[in-house]
Amino acid sequence: MNSRAESQWVKWPLMRAKANSFPVIILIATVLIALSFSLRIGGLEARALTIDEATIASFVEGVLDKGYPYIYVSTMEVPLATYELVPYFLALSVKLGGFSEFTLRLPALLFSTGVLSLIFWISLRRFGLAAAIIAGLLYSLSTWSIYWSQNAFHPAQTQFFTLLTATAVYHLLQQERVRLRFALLVWALFTVTYLSWEGSGFLLPVMAVIVLIFKRDNLVWIFQRNLWVMYLLVILTLVAQGVRRVVLQQPHLMLGSGKGDVSLPQLGFLKDSWEPGFYFINFFGMETHLITGAIFLLGAYYAWKRPTLRFYYLVFLITLLCLSNFLLFYNAHYVFFIYPFFIISVGAILTFLIEDVTRLTSRVKAPAATAVASFNLAALLLMAVMSMNSNLIHFYSIGNLGHLGFRSDYRDGFAGVDYRKVSATLKQGYREGDKVISMAPMPTKLYSGITPDYFLQTITDRKIVYDRNLDSPFYRDKFLGTVVLRSDRELQDVLNQNNRVWLVASPWNAMTLVIDADTLQFVQRSMRVVDESYDARLFLWQK
Structure with missing residues (x-):
């Protein structure tokens, strides 16, 4: 993979140097964070807590009471066996600010702000300032992102740690001889991610495929001693969490089934409930993703040509395939933890497109062609950014449930259960x-x-x-x-x-x-x- 890609979005060297100066970058990042924060903080108390939020909030009371998340079901003390780390962040917020919808949801807002900062930094380092600005705007304005940054459930937290974990893996791939402390860092970040939501465990097969693709000419790299230490620790983490979950559930006699019964991936095509197109329809079919989704799919050309983009592009696509075929409890928000990879990819694709068209028109030296190309690029960029927010562009009427059915997370103002x-x-x-x-x-x-x-x-x-x-x-x-x-x-x-x-x-x-x-x-x-x-x-x- 290439190191930091030099952006050609400004053709005058002096202007480019000024635009990429540290004070300007800090100013732009601050503006994006302020925009994101302002769009989110006002809605922390707009909706009533969902059933998932109320459940986590009940476990928060356990953390404040005994130091670990639990609830009483009748006379039985039931410790939390999934999302284990989520209540601790919420408990800290509640401890400092009192028990309210605002304090329960504040950690999600902070995690969302952290994700935006990471998206900006990653895009800047890999693809240049233009890509960082575009990706930052896409995430800041995203209605879907805004919704989950105002929700106390796990998605915002899982998304933050997933992006950190993937970033660490990316840097791991750059090392010919893997340092032990860096391998341990990857394991630690994965553990925190996995204990935020077990579904993030699909990062393991995804990253395995990514490693095989990028190290196909040097497969010996996979067998380094320090990596074996990391593999062993990851396996121990999975086994320990799985055993704990079974042990905690074993004493309870239950009737019925649910997500808690699924502890391992399943082969979807062997089940009647298999819907291989569920996530593709529910993600790319959202009105806020119609334009950016098309850009992402058509941008496969750039992903093929540029290894750095290929990493983020493939993480998103392969995870989507894994969720579709091996996790048979389908829920549209399960994709949210890999959402930043989509955002980063779209920002990079748009930047590369602008650079290529600008380079092409500069060679033609036809003012009319340059004007038409500039207008079309500006229109595409504006439409892509505006389409991410349902308050700016509507593609279908509010009464049209259509192929998505009823969901309250893809358009601002949809009321949940009150x-x-x-x-x-x-x-x-x-x-x-x-x-x-x-x-x-x-x-x-x-x-x-x-x-x-x-x-x-x-x-x-x-x-x-x-x-x-x-x-x-x-x-x-x-x-x-x-x-x-x-x-x-x-x-x-x-x-x-x-x-x-x-x-x-x-x-x-x-x-x-x-x-x-x-x-x-x-x-x-x-x-x-x-x-x-x-x-x-x-x-x-x-x-």
């Missing part, structure tokens, strides 16, 4: 002796301070737990351990035994996944809607 409003109404109207049924126990407890009594699920969509420490024969929900009502008859028994019963029905649109049609009709017929918000309803039954 647990906050219905929980506030519950808190205001709650009386001593009332019973609460909640479809989202953790958000209900966080926002209202009321621990729900029951969880309604007549269709086993989510895992339920059997607590062997109790004499009660009831199953418990996996979040807080509230009693699971498994039929309309059990629901009616609860109503008949109490004077007032609340039902927090959120997310409302997902009720049909866990409740059969007859029970849902009974709820709508017998209980009164007290409050309603985005995808959330609060029902009250009273004698």
Whole structure:
């Protein structure tokens, strides 16, 4: 691979020297960071916490209480067996600023700012100042990036450490004789990334392919002693985390299945649930990626010609293929941890295109051709940057769910499930002796301070737990351990035994996944809607 690529975007040497001077670079980086920060910080409290955020927030309370993330499910203490490092960063923020949506989401904003800084630095070092500016603008304005920088779940943190890990691997490939401390650094960064989200473990096969491609003429390089030390430590990390996860789950009797059951990659083509095009459709089909996605795909020519770009280009594509074929729990945000590689690649491709067209028109020496080329390049660059933000360009109507289905992360202003409003109404109207049924126990407890009594699920969509420490024969929900009502008859028994019963029905649109049609009709017929918000309803039954 080449070292730092000299940019030819400015043809006058004096201007180029001034533009690449350290004070100018610092000024540009500061402006980009300020732009990114200003677009994100105002929305930290705009949306209610999602179910994933509320779950992590509950484990944060465990960190503050005992120093490690755990929750109580009924009478059982359940330590966190995945995303292990995420609650610690959130706990530090909460410790310093108090428990709020703002402090829970602040680490994600800081990680996002760190990613922007890394994107700018990497692009500057590898492809020049023009590529750094373009990539910085693309990431700063990206609606998708803005959404996840305002979310307390793992994606922003995983993305930051993934980019650090890949950068370390890139530098590792430059060393003919690998230094032990650098190999240990790669292992340490991978460990932090993996303990932020296990799905980032796909970096291992991806990087293995990358190494084989770039070291195909010197495969002996792979067998250096210091690298074997790194390989061994990585294997120990994977085994230790996997064993810990199994050991923590073993004591609990559960009914149902979920993502927690998947500990190893699976061959997708052997499963009925295999969707090889899922991530390609959901990523390149997003309205904010239609233009930049086309630039990325058409830029394969530059990736083939330039080894430095090829590294970032292939990391993104190979990871996309791995997720599509070996991780069969599909979720659009799983791609987010490799998003910077897409951004860096697009920034570099646009820069190379500008340089090539500028060089070509300078040889032709036709003013008209130069003017047309300059106009088209400026239009393409402007469209690429503006298309990253849904507030600037819309490619289809808000009511058109289209091929993506409903997602709240690709357009600014989409409302998620509003647990906050219905929980506030519950808190205001709650009386001593009332019973609460909640479809989202953790958000209900966080926002209202009321621990729900029951969880309604007549269709086993989510895992339920059997607590062997109790004499009660009831199953418990996996979040807080509230009693699971498994039929309309059990629901009616609860109503008949109490004077007032609340039902927090959120997310409302997902009720049909866990409740059969007859029970849902009974709820709508017998209980009164007290409050309603985005995808959330609060029902009250009273004698």
